Amino acid sequence: MKIVDVKTYSPVYPVKDPFSNAMRTTRERAFGLVEVMTDAGVTGWGEGATVPARRALDAHVIGRNPFDYEVIWEGLHKQGTDTAAISAVDIALWDIMGKALKQPIYQLLGGAFRTRVQAYATGLFRRERPDRTAALVEEARGYVDEGFKAMKMKVGFGPDYDIKNVAAVRRAIGDDILFAVDANCGYDVGTAIAVGQEIAKNNLLWFEEPISADDVEGYIEIRRALKMRISGAEQFRGRWAFRRMIQERALDIIQPDVCVCGGFTEFRKITAMASANHVRVIPHMFGTAIRLTATLHLLAALPDSPRALEPFPTLLEYDMSENALRTELAREPIRHSGGIVAVPQGPGLGIEIDREVLQRYC
Ligand SMILES: [Mg+2]
DSSP: OEEEEEEOOOOEEEEEEEEOOOEEEEEEEEEEEEEEETTTSEOOOOOOOOOOOOHHHHHHHHHTTTTTTHHHHHHHHHTOOOHHHHHHHHHHHHHHHHHHHTBBHHTTTOOOOSSSEEEEEEEOOOOOOOHHHHHHOOOHHHHHHTSSSEEEEOOOOOOOHHOOOOOOHHHHHHHHHHEEEEEEEOHHHHHHHHHHHHHGGGGOOOOOOOSOOOOOHHHHHHHHOOSSEEEEEEOOSSHHHHHHHHHHTTOEEOOOOOOTTTTHHHHHHHHHHHHHHHHHOOOOOOOOOHHHHHHHHHHTTTSSSOOOSOOOOOOOEEEEOOOOOHHHHHSSSSOOTEEEEEOOOBBOOOOOOOOHHHHHHH
């Protein structure tokens, strides 16, 4: 089997109700998709934060066997292609391999430890509302009503906002819901520790990206100072970016994104490094139906860490923000039921792309 063509797409979804994290206000969502075609008629789809340049595709992808996924990865990386763009090609190659072998990708990754994954609702952004606390409380209660047993809220907007609103949401959802917070790198070390000590009183599952993503020493300081798990690394590209953060145990949980870190091929290497260093992996997910599905296959194949009778939940980040490219791009959309998502069982990624939906946003 030979790769005969690669098409790239850059769809943009305009957000109707803009939302903010500590870094930016999101008014549109932009994605890089690739469609890899073979002479056997098998086509694979992939997503990355960006897509590779034409000359990189011509030099390292066209004409190759899709099962050469390591060789293709190295070739693109050596040439200087952004790892997030390599991710798109890599995911498409695994989609092709699964379709060619008539197996879901999780089967190629070593099999499923679980075929249903617990999801946590990612929402609770800051929005323009007359009473932000009331709006957050209402949104959080809505997730509980939908059946979610876990959720994540955005913080990093200053001590007053964070302390008041984290406590209000915890009160509203009760003690039984897993509750994480994410500062999107919005604080310096001192503020992160000061805010962290206050919000930790709300029994938080983790405190995500309190400071700049690559500040290893800063994360070590915060981790020693706070009595809660610290997570991060969703923006990291390639195994080298994760190396010190993992080896120095600067994070309790790393959150590689399959569409940023380098696809399935690189995700597995990062996971092995984390496992060897007793660092937990809970993937980041914020993208189209392709990223959601790829993340589900990884979660199916991720062993419990540690291997306990009552293990720490292997959680899917379930993005609740509006994005038709997540909810409509697959002909059979991935949906949660009572906070649980089933892993697709079809060959490859196990989804069929709706080209009309794709064209609408290109
Ligand atoms: Mg995050």
